[in-house]
Amino acid sequence: xxxxxxxxxxxxxxxxxxxxxxxxxxxxxxxxxxxxxxxxxxxxxxxxxxxxxxxxxxxxxxxx
Numbered sequence: 276x277x278x279x280x281x282x283x284x285x286x287x288x289x290x291x292x293x294x295x296x297x298x299x300x301x302x303x304x305x306x307x308x309x310x311x312x313x314x315x316x317x318x319x320x321x322x323x324x325x326x327x328x329x330x331x332x333x334x335x336x337x338x339x
Contacts, residue, residue, distance in 0.1 A: 276292075276324050276327065276328075278327060281327055281328060281331050282331065284331075286332065286335055289328055289331060289332045289335075290332065292328055293325060293328045293329060293332065296321055296324055296325045296328065297325055299321055300318065300321045300322060300325060303317065303318050303321060304318060
């Protein structure tokens with residue numbers, strides 16, 4: 276997800292996306308541990324997306 280897309284999301288959407296991407300990240304890590312993934316860079320991309328979402332959520336909570 277791009278930063279522009281993230282800023283348009285509501286707080287509830289941010290929380291649900293964080294949960295979705297976090298579970299996806301966990302599954303990807305476990306899968307990669309058992310058998311190497313074809314494209315392990317996807318793990319990095321999902322991890323950064325989770326970080327972007329959490330940063331935006333923290334920023335909004337600080338403003339409120």
